[in-house]
Amino acid sequence: MPRDPVAKLLLFGATGDLAQRMLLPSLYGLHADNLLPAELKIFGAARHDHDDEGYRAFARKALDQFLPEDRKNEAAIASFLERVFYQPTDLSDPESFTPLAEKVGDIAGGLAIYLSTAPSLFESAITGLQSVGLAGTTVRVGLEKPLGYDLESSREINDAVAKAFPEERTYRIDHYLGKETVQNILALRFGNSFFEPVWNAQGIDNVQITIAETVGLEERAGYYETAGALRDMVQNHILQLLALVAMEPPAHFDGTDVRDEKSKVFRSLRIMKPEEVPQMTVTGQYGEGAVKGQFVKSYAEELGQSSTTETFVAIKAHIDNWRWQGVPFYLRTGKRMATRRSEIAIQFKAVPHSMFAGRGGLLQPNMLIIRLQPEEYIQLLVMAKEPGLDRNGVRLREVPLNLSLDAEFAGSRRRIAYERLLLDLIEGDQTLFVRRDEVEAQWRFIDAIRAGWDANDVKPKSYPSGSWGPSAAIALTERDGVTWQDD
Template identity: 80%
Template sequence: MRNPVAKLLLFGATGDLAQRMLLPSLYGLHADGLLPEELTITGTARSEHDDASFRKFAKGALDEFLPADRKDEKAMKSFIERLGYQPLDATDMAHYKDLAKKVGDVSKGLAIFLSTAPSLFEPVIKGLAGAGLAGETVRIGLEKPLGYDLESSREINDTVATAFSEDRTFRIDHYLGKETVQNILALRFGNSFFEPVWNARGIDNVQITIAETVGLEDRAGYYENAGALRDMVQNHMLQLLALIAMEPPARFDGTAVRDEKAKVFRSLRQMAPADVPHLTVTGQYAAGAVNGEIVKGYADELGKPSNTETFVAIKAHVDNWRWQGVPFYLRTGKRMPARRSEIAIQFKAVPHSMFGDRGGLLQPNMLIIRLQPEEYVRLLVMAKEPGLDRDGIRLREVPLDLSLDSAFAGTRRRIAYERLLLDLIEGDPTLFVRRDEVEAQWQWIDAIRAGWEANGVKPKSYASGGWGPSAAIALTERDGVTWQDD
C-alpha cells in the first residue's frame, strides 16, 4: 500500500552520487509527474550552501548529467524550486536542531536518504533522533557500505534500530532497481515453461559475472579497505544469486519476496577454511591495456604495495532440494576486457542425439540475462541449418533474443535510483534488503575471508584487459564448464 511522504531529506547532497544519480533521478520523477505534488527536498552535507547556491549547484548537475532529450527548462525550473539546503557537520549534535528547523513539520511523513561512512552512522542516527527526525512518520533509506563484516554490520543495524523500526528501514542495493534484474522475476514467475526445468534436474550450472573496465578512479580510500569480495559479491552478486535460486513467492510484496531470498542465503553452503583455496580465486590487476589504452596496475595507482583483491571468482552451492549439486560460479573484477553484468544459466545436455555425427556436437541450451551495458534476454538453442539434408541434418546453435530496448521501444529506460527513490518516498520495501538478508550474506562472506587469512591466500596478478588469473579458468574447467565470455 502506498503511503507517500511530504518531505525528502538527502544526506551527501553535494557528493558524486547525488550529482550523477540522485538529483537526475528525482528530476526525472518530477518531470513525469510521479512525485507527490507537495514534496519538498532538503539537501544536507558539510559544504556551505544556502538555498540559492544549492539550487544553482543542482542546476549545474542536471545540465551535466541529464541526457539531452530529458532536459526541459520549465520542468527543471519547477524541480529546482522544490530544493532547499542546510549545511551539517554530522558529528556536531547542535547542527541537527538547525537541520530539523529547516526540514520543518514531519507529521505528513519524511523520507531520509542516508549515504555516509560506517563510522558516522552512530552520530547521525543519534542526531536525527535527538532532533525529532526519527519518529513514526519518518523512514530511512541506507546506502552501502553497511559495515565491513558481520560484526560491524550488526553494530550499524543495532544503531539504526534504536531510532528506526525494521519496517521503516530501507537498505539500498541499486542493482535491485535495474529493469533487467526485475525481469528475472518476470521471466521466472510470469512464464510457466521454465519452472519444470528450473532446478537440479534441468540446470547444469549458473554463472554470474560483473566485469568492470575501470580501475580505482576516485575510490582508492574505500576500495583498499573493501576489495572485490565486499564491494561486489556481498551485496550485488548474492542478491542476483538469490533471485535466480529463490522459491516462488506467494505474492509480489516486501514480505514474501524477501522471505524467499533470505531462505536462499541461509541455504548457502558455508565454506570451511580448508575448502576456501579450492573454491575461490583472488586476483589483483597489473599493468596492461584496456580498450586500446595502456593502464597502470593497482599497486601503481594506489602508490604502494597491497594485498587487496580486485578480482574474485567463487564456486558456491545452495544446499536445498531444488539446487542440490548445481554449482553457482560468481566472478567479478576490475580492468576486465569489457564492462558486463550478466547471468548465464546452462541447462543440461540432451541425453541422446538422434542426429548422428553429421548433426554436430549438440550444445546444451543456455539462457543469458544481460543486465548491462545492453539489456536483453537470450536463449541459445539448437536449430537446423538450411539445406536439402541428403547426408543428414546439420544443426547449429542460434540465439532467440528478447532485446528490451527493441521490444519496449518508445518506453523510457529509467535509472535504477528513480525506482528506488520513488519506492522510498511511497514506502514500498519490496526492492530493498532486509536485515536478516544482510547478516546472512555477511556470515557467508566472512567465512571466505577467514579461509583466505587461515591459508595465507594472496591475490594472483593478472594483466589489465584480461579475464582475471588463469586459476579462475581452472575453477570452472575442472568441472567441465567454460566461462561465458562471448
C-alpha cells in the same frame, strides 16, 4: 500494495558524487514526469556551507552535467529547484541537528531520509536525528552501502539504526535491485510456465553470474583499498542476483514475500570451511595492460603503494536445498576486465539421448543469457537444423532467440535504478530493498571466505588489465567441464 507517500525528503551527502550523478537527476526525472507527490519538498544536507540559493545553483550545475540532453527542460528544471532546500550539517556534531530540524519543520505529513555516508557516522547520525525528533513514527530511512565491512560491524550499524527505526521503516539500498532487467528475472521466471519445470537441479547444469568492469580505482581509492572486490560487489550485488535466480516462487510481489524467499536462499548458501576456500575461490589484482586499446597502470601504481587488496574474485558456490543440490553457481567480478558486462548465464543440462548422433548431428546444451548491462537483453540459445538435404549427415547449429529489451520497449523511457528506488522510498514500498536478515546471511558467507584466505595466507594473483582475470579462474570452472561465458 497501498502507497504511503511522504511530504518531505531529506538527503544526507547532498553534495557528494552520488547525489550529483544519480540522486538529483533521478529526482528531477520523477518530477518532470509528474511522479513525485505535488507537495514533496527536498532538503539537502552536507558539510558544505550553502544556503538555499547556493545549493540550487549547485544542483542546477549537476543536472546540466549529468542529465541526458533529451531530458533537459528549463521550465521543468526551474520548477524542480523550487522544491529544493539546503541546510549545512555535520553528522559528527550533535549541535548541527537542531538547525536541521528547524529547517525541515513539521514532519506530520511524513519524512523520508536518504543516508549516504561513511559507516563510522551512522550511529552519530541516528542519535542526532532521534535527539531532535526526526526519527518518529512518520519517518523512514534509506541506507546506502557500505553497511559495514563484516558481520560484526554490520550488526553494530543495524543495531544503531534499529534504536530509532524499526525494520518496517528501514530501507537498505542495493541499486542493482532497481535495474529494469534485474526485475525482469522475476517476470521471466514467474510469469512464464515453461521455465519452472526445468528451473532446478534436474534441468540446470550450472549458473554463472558475472559483473565485469573496465574501470580501475577512479576516485574510490580510499574506500576500495579497505573493501576489495569481495565486499564491494559480491556481498551485495552478486549475491542478490543469485537469490533472484535461485528463490522459490513468492506468493505475492511485495516486500514481505519476495524478501522471505531471498532470505531462504541466503540461509541455504553453503558456508565454506577454511581448508575449502583455496579450491573454491580465486582472487586477483590487476597489473598493467591495455583496456580498449589504451595502456593503463597496475592497481599498485594507481594506489601509489603495494597492496594485497583483491580487484578480482571468482567463487564456486553451492545452495544446499532441494531445488539446487549439486548445481554449482560460479560468481565472478573484477576491475580492468576485457569488457564491461553484467550478466547471468544459465546452462541447462544436455538432452538425455541424441537421436542425431548416428547421422553426425552434434548437440550443445541450451543456455539462457540475461544481460543486464551495457545492453539489456534476454537470449535463449537453442539447437536448429541447418538447411540442406542431409545426404551426408545432419548438420545442427546453435542459434539465438533474442529479446532485446532496448528494441522491444523502444517507445518506453528506460529509467535508471535510483529513480525507482527513490520513488519506492518516498511511497513506502520495501519490495526492492534489502532486509536485515538477508544482509547478515550474506556477510556470514563472505566472512567465511575471508577467514579462509587469512588461514591459508591467500594473496591475489596478478592478471593483465584488459583480460578476464587470473588463469586460475579458468581452472575453477574447467575442472568441472565448464567454460566461462565470455563471448
